[in-house]
Amino acid sequence: MPTENLTHILFSNWQHTLQPFGVDQVAAEKAFDDLIAAYSTPGRYYHTLKHIDRVFKTIEILQGYTTNLAAVQLAAWFHDVVYDTQAQDNEQRSADYAFDLLSNLGIPESTITIVTRIILNTKDHQAAVDDYDSQVLLDADLAILATNQVHYGEYAHAIRQEYGWMAEADYITGRQQVLERFLQRSHIYFTPLMSEFAEPCARGNIQGEIQSLSAFEREK
Numbered sequence: 001m002p003t004e005n006l007t008h009i010l011f012s013n014w015q016h017t018l019q020p021f022g023v024d025q026v027a028a029e030k031a032f033d034d035l036i037a038a039y040s041t042p043g044r045y046y047h048t049l050k051h052i053d054r055v056f057k058t059i060e061i062l063q064g065y066t067t068n069l070a071a072v073q074l075a076a077w078f079h080d081v082v083y084d085t086q087a088q089d090n091e092q093r094s095a096d097y098a099f100d101l102l103s104n105l106g107i108p109e110s111t112i113t114i115v116t117r118i119i120l121n122t123k124d125h126q127a128a129v130d131d132y133d134s135q136v137l138l139d140a141d142l143a144i145l146a147t148n149q150v151h152y153g154e155y156a157h158a159i160r161q162e163y164g165w166m167a168e169a170d171y172i173t174g175r176q177q178v179l180e181r182f183l184q185r186s187h188i189y190f191t192p193l194m195s196e197f198a199e200p201c202a203r204g205n206i207q208g209e210i211q212s213l214s215a216f217e218r219e220k
Helices: 004-021 025-039 049-065 069-078 090-104 109-121 132-141 149-162 168-184 192-197 199-219
Strands: none
Touching: 004 025, 004 049, 004 069, 025 049, 025 090, 049 069, 049 132, 049 192, 069 090, 069 109, 069 132, 090 109, 109 132, 149 168, 149 199, 168 199, 192 199
16 A cells, blocks of 8 residues: 555645646545555556656656646546556556546546547557647656666566566567567657657666566576
């Protein structure tokens, strides 16, 4: 379960995000409790409330690029609310979850439409050139790739734990394919700030993980 301090910080963020919409306080608290429960389910090691907190902190840095900050923040809350490493439709189910919950809270349909679009774009981590709101969330979601080596190592280990049901050889093959696809992209990040300052570090970390996986496989 999350620490009391983290829960307090996230609840403040949740309230702040909902404030412009005049959501009923009791309903807002119930929705928050549901989100806490979803992100605290067994089997989550990386896609937890700590991840949501990190995403929020990065959005705060990148908020100047957004056209609808509230929608980006709401999408951050819901983008991994459904997370099953053995499923292929997590993004669609997360978008559906967001649609239902936000509709019940009385969030305008126009905002919900943006939120669900952003969530669906996390499946392939691609966004249209003029979809700045998706770009900000995608950059925040992948900010972990550009962290220091210690935190990156913890991230890579947590991802492996989430795929604990996979045989080692199968995981290495699949993980290398995912990482190689990022390296093959012309850019990992969309926003100018992340492109300039985070891109080189992210590529270095990804290359390092690929090399580590290859070395581990050779030792087997």
